[in-house]
Amino acid sequence: MGVLDGAALAVEADAVRGAIDREAVLVAVVDDRVLGACVLDDQEITTIAVRRARRDQGIGTRLVETAAEHHTANDAPLIAWFDAPVRPFYTSLGFAIEPADEPGRFRGQLD
Template sequence: MSDDVTIEPATADDRLDVLRVFDAAMLSVDVDGLDERIHADDVLVARSDRTEAVVGALVVTRPEPTRRHVDAVAVRRERRARGIGSALVATAVRHAERDPAVDRVSAAFDRSLEAFYGDLGFDVTAEPPRERSERLTSGELNDGEYIGDDRIGDSRIGDDRAGDDRTDDRTGDDRTADDGRLWGVRRVSTRADP
């Protein structure tokens, strides 16, 4: 990653800059819930050390107590291909590792982002994860292989390795593997803060 960028939690003062970064990448985020996400430290920014401008942003959701979901990642066009998007996702994973209740981070994304998430340690599959209640009923949670569910929608990215500049938000759609989407899950080993 470029050494002139710092990844840190967004502040209330960053709200407009975060929205501008996502808008420039043609990504939509839950504007009404953004303040709550910022307050919960679920929005990260990549800030230029030289200008203090927000050059990238990431939003995490909490669809269930044991999982964090990368909802959207965007990096300003002129700052792409420098590892900023990877640093944002890696930081989100590290934050999840600090919460002892969290055992995984998930994302749903276009096929063009398979290498991006794979390089970050996400197990990528074309099969949509089943809901937790389905896996509890079937007993699959006992084998330690639960990978979350798909209720929260897609991760969208406008970032360094994305073949194009945007993916569309189809939150709530009933998707199958045939629509070109992939799902990724990264298990985290939780640890207490030092």
């Protein structure tokens, strides 16, 4: 939760606990320190965050690639919901992006 809170994401602790119970959270750990986390809901990335000091080091990319590997094995596209500032990140990973119903939000799909 510290990584998610540090990224100033609006994520509810109960939603994260539920994802943990469903084994739908990917965590990047180095030397017993959590560097990033990706929370999934079925085939959707609902939240992803990387410690500020560790950004631009491929951690978020690896989390998304790991999520995509799981969903490719299940023949399901990976979906991500995100705000405008991280659109370049998802574009760089090959997501097809379209505006969501909410202003400033986007939906990306990786087949």
